[in-house]
Amino acid sequence: MPHDHPHAHNKPLSDVELRVKALESVLSDKGLIDPEAIDLIVETYETKIGPRNGARVVAKAWCDPAYKDRLLTDATAAISELGFSGVQGEDMVVVENTETVHNIVVCTLCSCYPWPTLGLPPVWYRAAPYRAKVVKDPRGVLEEFGVTLPEDTEIRVWDSNAELRYLVLPKRPAGTDGLTEEQLSELVTRDAMIGTDVLAAR
Amino acid sequence: MNDQIKGSDLKHTPHLPHDEGGPVFNAPWEAKAFAITxxxxxxxxxxxxxxCDTLADEIRSAQAAGDPDLGDTYYAHWLNALETLITAKKVSTAESLLAAKDDWRAADEHRGFGEAPVFVKGAAQPGA
Structure with missing residues (x-):
């Protein structure tokens, strides 16, 4: 874990650290950023927003058919019903996994990602091998994540962009009939909502 | 928590970096660059x-220059893109950013043991 507390020896700041500090000084001098707002954003993304927001959306859709309809029709509105909305004002689209269709999400250009529901993207999502390979060989990528789908399952790959972000609505795992919405949300993994995981039966 | 990748499977895949569902920033500067943006x-x-266009351009040119782009250099691209966009938008100039960086380096070199660097504008200028 990186840590901030001072040591008896000084480690010189790295080039990138100096550049970020320079940006911070220049931009706050001009009143274009507020250092307190910066700290708040860091804290929010590091600790508060994570895949749990998305998991709550998924669990609610599993339990409430009317909500699921709204989610699949107008995901941006349905997700903001739960208090989650995009910092960039982008639109959300939710794609549903079924017996015959599996969805998987990528951003081939950079790493557009639904931050308000999933937090920040994992390293592999940002990496070129995933971005390039998932389009050409989604089944191979799924195998690498330990997921094997039936031969006849159709795999749909969704390419995110600056205006549109996708979230996968995974299939509700078998054997979860008696669980509450909250318990269900605990079962939903981040990767299942990107489409690189399927939720195992309980 | 159920938020873990099947790590054992992924370890066999040299080109697919993955995480353990842990922090998404590797260092504080990455978080700060993100938050400034x-x-x-x-x-x-x-x-x-x-x-997004600026970042995608940056990633493309890094790839063209030979960066394997495995996600670990992502925030380096992010920082380059941020500097590019700020200067393109004439919010600041490359010279001002460089001068502030030199001032920070001077502050860093002059800090006492265990103390945080104190930024003095113009500290790195000749005769200052």
Missing amino acids: VDLHKRGVFDWSEW
Whole structure:
């Protein structure tokens, strides 16, 4: 874990650290950023927003058919019903996994990602091998994540962009009939909502 | 928590970096560069689509220059793109950013043991 507390020896700041500090000084001098707002954003993304927001959306859709309809029709509105909305004002689209269709999400250009529901993207999502390979060989990528789908399952790959972000609505795992919405949300993994995981039966 | 990748499977895949569902930033500077970008956007300095275009360009040219782009250099690209967009938007100049960076380096070199560097504008200028 990186840590901030001072040591008896000084480690010189790295080039990138100096550049970020320079940006911070220049931009706050001009009143274009507020250092307190910066700290708040860091804290929010590091600790508060994570895949749990998305998991709550998924669990609610599993339990409430009317909500699921709204989610699949107008995901941006349905997700903001739960208090989650995009910092960039982008639109959300939710794609549903079924017996015959599996969805998987990528951003081939950079790493557009639904931050308000999933937090920040994992390293592999940002990496070129995933971005390039998932389009050409989604089944191979799924195998690498330990997921094997039936031969006849159709795999749909969704390419995110600056205006549109996708979230996968995974299939509700078998054997979860008696669980509450909250318990269900605990079962939903981040990767299942990107489409690189399927939720195992309980 | 159920938020873990099947790590054993992934370890056999040399080109697919993965995490353990842990922190998404590797160092504090990455978080700060991210937050500065979000704050500038919120204040209307640039559209998010402009930002995405700039970042995508940066990643493309890094790849063209031989970066395997495995996700570990992502925030280096992010920082380059942020500097590019800020200067393109004439919010600041490359010279001003460089001068502030030199001042920070001077502050860093002059800090006492265990103390935080104290930024003095112009400290790195000759005769200052």
